[in-house]
Amino acid sequence: MADETFILLGLNHKTTPVEVRERVALSGGYEEPLARLRKLPGCRESYLLSTCNRVEIVVVAAYSPEVEESLIRFLFGNDIEISQCREYVYIYSGKDAAHHLFSVAASLDSLVVGEAQILGQLKEAYRYATESHCTGPLLNRLLHKSFSVAKRIRTETGIGSSAVSISSAAVELARKIFGNLTDKHVLLVGAGEMAELAAQHLVGQGVQSVTVANRTLSRAVDLAQQFDGKAVSFEELVIQLEKADIIISSTGAPNVILKKEQVKPVMRVRRNKPLFFIDIAVPRDLDPEMNDLENVFLYDIDDLSQVVEMNRSERDREAAKATRIVDEEAIKFQRWYEGMALTPTIMELRNRANEICQAELTKTLSRMTELSDKERRSIEKMASAITGKMLHGPLMFLKNEGCQGRDTTQEKVETVRQVFGLETGADSEERG
Structure with missing residues (x-):
């Protein structure tokens, strides 16, 4: 249908509190809601994405208040006022829907910009939609394009390369010190959330390996099991330094629990093998003077916060590049989609002109029996050239990209169809 478009309706962590998101999340999987979505009146193709931070529906349909309301009801059910739901949802159509989906795939709309998980979630949701026969040629094209846009952004920008949380910044620093971490031993001191x-x-x-030292041994045992590691008593802390490479400390102690004087002899036993301390406790667990020891690297919460801020600024710069790519790809996708809308009219216009040309040629040449074959071919060639030149203006009018927007394209199509007496879309379908 000529007036169909992409409609995207959703809610996410920016627009909706978690208690509302919990109500609409797909706890039972995709199959049942996709079956319901496929039956919504007017929605020819459909796609559904559900994560902990967002739920989004994309359909191919003619935009109308009825379709919009049916999508809202699909998310929230019938026991809530539509006006209440509207404060949580966002709705995009056409190019704007494509632009938003590309931004989601590129993780520009994620809680942590640059995270890689969302692309896998999009692909998994697409697999369920195709298996449920919900998507068709238009949504297939849109979703595959969103995947390629995300890949292009990962290739051309560094949006995912900088750590933007305290815990990921700690890992980034560890990799700078040690390079490969696969043979390293971690000692977790205390049971703070960020250290975990x-x-x-x-x-x-x-x-x-991971070893956990905690004042309460039972808590150390529980935490060690999460990492398939082992638990030790707090009194064994200094001895464990001889084997560890990375120490993460996050206790609730009011004073320093490990001093420079305790670490110095350990470094002799270790033959100055590097030792990396991450102090995430407030107040600090570790003596700042440990940094004076050779091959001892100590970072506290402020150091990590500075790394995060520096990385966030870098990621923001990369996000600006990624946004430009999304803008560019959305424009290109819109032009492809508008071309899809133009193609049937262009074909009909050419067919109508050729039919008229052939009919007049047949009528004229039937009365000119004295013409040679060469003369006949010359007249046919001339008639074809006249037809082509007459069509040039209307075709350029249709294809002109000076006026953007789906509505503008549709208006041009209707104008040409009326001027040249082409059948309406509905008439064409009935005839086909």
Whole structure:
């Protein structure tokens, strides 16, 4: 249908509190909601994405208040006023819908800009949509384009290369000191939340082992099990330094728990093998003077915060590049889509002109029996050239990119169809 477009309706961490997002999240998987979405009146193609931070629907349909309301009802159910729902949702159509989807795929709309998880979630949701026969040629093109836009941004920018959380900054520093972390041993001192997150990031980098030291041994045992590691008593802390490479400390102690004098003999035993301390405690757990020891690297929460801020500024610069790429790709996609709308009219216009030309040629040549074959071919060639030159103006009018926008394209199509007496879209469908 000529008046169909992409419609995207959703809610996310920016627009909607978590208690509302929990109500609309797909706790039971994609199959059942996709089956319901496929049955919505007027929605010829459909796609559904649900993550902890967003739920979004994309459909191909003719935009109308009824379609919009049915999509809102799909998300929130029938037991809530539509006006209440509208304060949480955002709605985009046409080029704006494509632009938003490209931004989501590129993680520009994520809680942490540059994170890589969202692209995998988009692809998984697309797999379910195709298996449920919800998508068609238009949505397939749009979604595949969103994947390629995300890939281009990862290739051409450094949007995902800088750590923007305390725990990921700690891992980034560890990699700068050690390079490969796969043979490194981590000692977790205390059970603070940020230290635990840092340990999770390090395990994700493939560290060899994790040991947990805590004043309460049972808590150390519980935490060590999360990392398939081992627990030790707090009194064993200094001994454990001989084997560890990375120490993350986050206790609730009111004073320093490890001093320079305790670490210095450990470095002799280690033959000055590098030792990396991450002090995430407030007040600090570790003696700042440890930094004076050779091959001892100590970073506290302020140091990590500075790294995060520097990285955030760098990521913001890369995000600006990524946004420019999204803008460019959305324009290109819109031109492709407008071309799809123009193609049937261009074909009909050419067919109508050729039919008229052939009919008049047949009528004229049937009365000119004395013409030679060469003369006949010359007249046919001349008639074809006249037809082509007559069509040049209307075709340039349709294809002209000086006026952008779906509505402008549709208006041009309707104008040409009326001027040249072409059938309306509905008439064409009935005839086909």
